[in-house]
Amino acid sequence: MATQAYLRIHNILREEILGGRPGTGEKMPPERELCERFDVSRITVRHAMRLLQEQGLVERQAGRGTFVRRSHPRKLPILNIDYTGSMRTQAPDVERKLLNREELVPPEHVGDALGLLRSEKCFLAERLDLLAGEPLAYDRAYIPLEYADTIEDAMLVRVSFLQIWLERQGLDASHMVESIEAAEAAPECVERLRVQIGCPMLLTTDVVYGANGAALAVFESVYRGDRFKLVSTSNDIPGRARKTALAAGRLDDNADAGSVSKSGAATLPRTGSVRRRHNEEDTRP
DSSP, rough: HOOOOHHHHHHHHHHHHHSEEEEETTOOOOHHOOOOTTTTHHHHHHHHHHHHHHTSEEEEEEETEEEOOOOOOEEEEETTOHHHHHHHOTTTTTTEEEEEEEEEOOOOOHHHTTOOOOOOOEEEEEEOOOOOOOOOOOEEEEEEEETTTTOOOOHSSTHHHHHOOOOHOOOOOEEEEEEEEEEEEOOHHHHHHHOTTEEEEEEEEEEEEEEESSSEEEEEEEETTTTEEEEOOOOOTTHHHHHHHHHOSOOOTTTTTOOOOTTTTOOOOOOOSSSEOOOOOSSHH
């Protein structure tokens, strides 16, 4: 009878934990409270809690009590810098929430990228991406006012906003330049992404260019470092281009690997840059 009781209590508490009640890192009710709730002895409650601990769902902290264990969820891969496509395949249930939209004078670096005058305003939208209620990333979209007249809230909450906006606005995007850097979580990240100050974050800046070479938009995105990883595929294997050129007779065997042949055929470019140029439109924005 006692055995059935502790298993029943374990099953109930397990379902509550998996359902987020209490949430990750939160303290479990004290033994006395659980005894009263289930009308059982303290020994029975301890058996149930021990089983939860063995399953890695809770952890005891000396002098503090028992807490729901912090899990380490799988990091979502951003494949070839394509956030939209990656979320479509890796996390199709991602929800985008509009935090704010307004017209303002952007930060100087954004205004310069967009080719705006110092006092010229642009459109700004701030958005938050969540998965099962957990905030994953947020971004700021800066768009010149002349290209923002068709933007609706329903568009902004679409993960594929960029493609939809370009089509509706009748714009032809030729390429996008993306900068990537690592940083520590700022106070704004703490509030929006529920992380601690100093946690690793991934920052990206995407500048979308039109066919005439003018910038159409700037997207600044902040990703949680504990929930994302970058994965890319490259056909540029060190030494491959050199061997190909040698075989074709386009490169002197004594030439440096980074040189260009007399015919103009370039060997493998140097790597290591965090700035990438894309001809694809369907990325994070």
